[in-house]
Amino acid sequence: MSAYEYIKKAILHGEFPPKMRLTEEFLAKKLQISRTPIREALKQLETEGLTVSMKRGVRVRHFTELDIKQIYDLRTLLEGYAAAQAAIHRTDSDLQEMVTANEMYESAIDRYLATGETTIEDILNINHRFHDSVIKASKNQHIHSHISKVIVVPLIFRSFYWFNADQLRHSLEVHKTILKAIEEQDTERARVAMHEHIYHGRDQVMKHIETIDKQYTGNDEKSLSFQTEPSSY
Numbered sequence: 001m002s003a004y005e006y007i008k009k010a011i012l013h014g015e016f017p018p019k020m021r022l023t024e025e026f027l028a029k030k031l032q033i034s035r036t037p038i039r040e041a042l043k044q045l046e047t048e049g050l051t052v053s054m055k056r057g058v059r060v061r062h063f064t065e066l067d068i069k070q071i072y073d074l075r076t077l078l079e080g081y082a083a084a085q086a087a088i089h090r091t092d093s094d095l096q097e098m099v100t101a102n103e104m105y106e107s108a109i110d111r112y113l114a115t116g117e118t119t120i121e122d123i124l125n126i127n128h129r130f131h132d133s134v135i136k137a138s139k140n141q142h143i144h145s146h147i148s149k150v151i152v153v154p155l156i157f158r159s160f161y162w163f164n165a166d167q168l169r170h171s172l173e174v175h176k177t178i179l180k181a182i183e184e185q186d187t188e189r190a191r192v193a194m195h196e197h198i199y200h201g202r203d204q205v206m207k208h209i210e211t212i213d214k215q216y217t218g219n220d221e222k223s224l225s226f227q228t229e230p231s232s233y
Helices: 003-012 024-031 035-047 065-089 092-114 120-137 141-150 153-161 165-183 187-216 221-228
Strands: 051-053 058-060
Touching (some): 003 024, 024 035, 035 051, 035 058, 065 120, 065 141, 065 165, 065 187, 092 120, 092 165, 120 141, 120 153, 120 165, 165 187
Antiparallel strands (some): 051 058
């Protein structure tokens, strides 16, 4: 696992919580590697909006309620537009990729609920595959770059983490609605269904944002970093 993958996963799973300060020294010692790959990983994570620069090191990004609303509003507009454009421009190959991704999504949900053989992270990755297939079908090369700037992985990961069985099934059904609308070239239905899908995820994050904030209330960047970093730092 690369330094980038390790740090990103630690942020996703809360090992490195919001507001925690991360330094090259701490991460290099923890991963037992040189600072160069650490430095490159932190730059990439900052570009993705997962960390924020400090005078020394970075801190894991903390999302306010306003941040969440604005992020999801932008994502809804962009992906809703992508779905509508996909309904116009999709090819048979595009449709097959969406069908394949959605079948994988359904299978992953079934295994997760029945046996726990798959994880929320597995479901998240397949969900991304479905959304990427819709964006690709839009035939607009600029959409993906704009969407990638507003898709903040920890928020999406947490929204899936809080889904119960019914909500996971609902997510699957909305995927099917989006797919059917794109197949039938129903632009408005595709757009509206995508809006519903994304706002459903936002609502899950919003329901739990107070819990997250309370968990870290009173902790500044310094105190959080020293809870995990060695005392010599």
